[in-house]
Amino acid sequence: MTYDYYDDPPRDLPTMHWAMLMLVCQRWRNIALHTPRLWRVVYVTANLDALKLQLARSCPATIDLFFKPPTSLLENAMPILLKEAHRIRTVSQCENFVVGRIKGLARVDFHMLGHMKPLFSCPLPALETIVISPDDPEDEHSEPFDLELTEERVPRIRKFACSRIRYPSSPTFWSSLRELRIGIQHNVQHPSLVDDVLHILSHAPELEILQLPDLGGTVRNPVPPPPMTCASETAVLRHLRTIKMCGPHDPSFVGAILQHIRVPVVRQYRIEVNVSDGAEIEHLVRQILLPAARDLVSIVEELYFTTNHREVSISNQDNRFWLAMKFQSRSSRNMFTISAFDVLCHALQDGPLKFLRFDHRDCSDSDVIPPHLWQTFLATCTSLHTVQFSYTNLPFIRSMLDALLIPVEGVPTSRPRNIAIWNPSDVYDSLYTHDLVEHLLNVGRSRASANLKLGVTLDMEHDLQYHPRFWPYHRAPSFKMHRWSLLALADQCNLGFRFKDSRNDMSFTALFDAEELGQLLTDRGEGSRCDCWS
Template sequence: MITSDMPFLKPPLFHLPNEILSPVFEIVANLEEHATNAAMYYGLRRDTSTLMKWVRLMLVCRHWRYVGLSSPCLWRRISVTENLQSLQYRLARAVGCTIDVFLAPRPVTNESAMPLLLSLAPQIRAIHSCDSFVFKTLPSIKALFQLSLPSLESIVLLPDDVGRFPQVDDSLEELKEWFDLGLCSALLPRLRKLEIRRIVMPPPPASFTALRELIINMEQLKYPPLGAQDVVQILAHSPQLEMFKIVSSHLWEYSSSSQAPANVEPGKHHQCRLPFLREVDISCPYDFATEILQAVDAPDLCLFRAKVFVHTPVVAGDIGSRIFPPSLRHFVHRLTSFRIVPTAGSYGFYIHGTPFPAPRRSRHNRSCFWAEVAVEDHTATIDALDAALDTACTVLAGAPLARLAIADFELEVDEPPPETWQRLDRTFPALDSLRVGQCSEVVAASFLTAFAESSTEEGSWPALRRLSINTQSWDCFALNSVNLYDIFTLVLDALRARRERAADVVALSLEHEMRSSAPLTAHRWMLRDISSLCGGQFRCRICKGDARPFQVELSDLFESSESRMLSAREECATATSGDSDTGGVSSSAVLTGRVSAVSCANARDGGERDEYSVSKIFRRRRACHFGRH
């Protein structure tokens, strides 16, 4: 029982020493900083205001309040506000510690706070703009960059004027403007990160030799004044660079012939070696990107992302060698899994490769390797599938590719020639798993035909053990019994040919979009043959519209009399020690009607005689275009 005259005992939490409390406060403060940095890395809207959530810890007790007030590192995140007294108080608390300054969106606020910031210029570690920071605010902070900033390591200035300027001709003229802050390497000797938009970069050799991260954002500009060779020169004078990113508008129609220097011959590029570069992220017009990428040699590269916009016709066979040159392919031998899909809303393709299983994407993770190549064709002259496979074979030559998925090519294109698929066979002999999913009937028919024909050749697809065919994008009304016969015949021919070569496909998956499993019933004997050739690892699934696909059990496709007949045959085969020539009958024999005893037994037990007439109807020349009869 607790009475009023009993002494009050403080919990042990109140008596924690400063050596323990200070790290606790710093952890809470760093969580805010890490959340901001993560949002910046993934391109999300970030809250750059100083929330100072750690202040709530000072409400625990007087001792905790003292720890918060006496730790300068907790006050280093300074947001410029109109309340100068509050700003001065926070700056006074951060004496002796470097500070991170977050600028205000209004020019008058920055100008009023400039005297306080200039007095602490040697302490400034980072200068960041807020989300609502606009281009007209830049002159109010220029005085800050006229002084020496020996501790400055990070500059993030991204004026955002998209919301203020509608897409009219008058706004385009204003969006062309660039502002010169007077950035100088002599005044910023420790600069490690530079992320800017509509700000003039200092020309070489005045570039920042200690720079680690360079991000140039030109996505709001249709006519940026920065040429590809200018970027190459900046990279050449940044030997310590670890991450390079440049983003431009997809409306920018860059012309390399009009902006290339006179002393650079077409097709020849000055190579700049960047031994520490680990991440490249470029999203620009095709010619602009290729001029930069051709000039970079990065032996330590592990993360590569290139998204290019094609505004003039290009040679599809040259895309891979120009976007992903050999000087950037030092890590492709680490990539074992790739996915090839068309780009949304344009005639193009997207190639994404990682190790398997895919690690967390981070250039600081030495085990993380990542490659992305995206091509948006605005000329509608590129055959997306052919160009994608050609690019993959070019840039991944020599890679131990084990898993490949080709999906979503639904456009009405010409039938790809067999050479399109033969290149995959020749380039990736270690391919173990192949998935052709949700493609048009032309694409799936072309692959199955080429796969069935090449399966008879020794050495074709030598390591392929897992195959998946997904036809969910087909019209469920067009996918009838005739179409399924074409599919199953090609698959069965290929599996039999590979069985003769002792190169079995051990896992096969077929997925179809249809309203019921009735069309599968007519081909249950073929499916049973396919299952037996896959060692039992066979999966056939159907999907009704947008519903999740569900697996169809082969036993559900057979009548009860047929199931009894199969069970009796298996028992007979077991009794005769597996002598299939005398005691057993294969399901293929039942399908073709070559064994009269089985046919009669099927009829006596109530089996479907229509099975044999259906197979005779389907015994015709193989069609290349499913559903076009």
């Protein structure tokens, strides 16, 4: 039978809703009763009679075991299960909490692993899936439980999703592996963990899905990760298409793994790490982004930088590429944005990237990307069409505009074609607005001088200044005083416009009084009306 693997979301616990169809007619009932594959999902619960019935109905098909009974009942069920060991395809706990609560199932207890061990001590020729993530042991520093898994007894494992158990050391045990999911704990550091993961990856050439979720726990006395003792050879995983390491993890742990694998066909890359103060940000970024994510990043068409007060994330339009880094200090956070931008210049060389967005919501103090780095990025991303700034501070925006004013071989750069600025932060008064419009106007004139097109979208509002004891609000400075600069900008480029002045949206024509508007139409002619006037 073909085993299906899914990237996301994980499969719920199988159900037997089809059993109600047996009530339709006698023929459907007979079909259901005599189709063993329909009965292959076996719940190991307190009801041993139901267990025997399901095992009988499913014979001779392979079976999927989902269980946690009390320990005493497991002892009663084990002799029954051992007789069917040759048919067991799956040994799993309940992964869906709601279904588990209805069925009376939950995660297995750590002490129950000892009662499950006899099941893995006999040959399991049909076993393809093992999903075991037991509750925390009483001693949080206890060693992983050894189920004594061997390739002789389990020759065709396809999915291995486990935590708190010892991983088989035999290379041939992993030769058919398609999906690997290993739970990681904060407060338990096994020196061989990185070695274990790399050992598995180096002997799993057919691996398609790699997940290292963080099981939680509190880091009481964090210590540097131990040095690796495994060989430094790179594992080439030609079928690996999904990498998920969400937690957040220690970045040195993630980097140690990603630096030793090559994944030419990866199509989903989700990483979350927690960066401490004093970390080497640039080295860390290169470890995580290169080379593992290079092939995926090189084909994205949209890229989003999202920053808040303690986290920066980079993602593409459908979140198949997603990197989130949590920081303890502002300086480390800002250094990451600049370092990541620099690294992406290498990954995006002549790629199809068309759209770039910066969203600095709840974070108006981000450091700017230097103009020279913007120049390198624009020269690298030859397909870049639009750069959008959302809730971004003005120095950050001006840095890119300054880069656009620097000619390349005597000619202004033609990228990006469109600049969208939505609700820039710290626009307190007309002085800030004037500065932004003048920068845009200089870029527009530079492009127009070389007969290059530029589109500009402005969506702004002045912050309302008021005193809580007075009503109504003091009027914010009007955008009307910038009408001639905005008109000049509209003459130089394709201008999209939405301003909010004193809590009211304003159209472009509302910036001019009737006499000025009439004179403009007379001087320019009715046919020269700007698109933004409508």
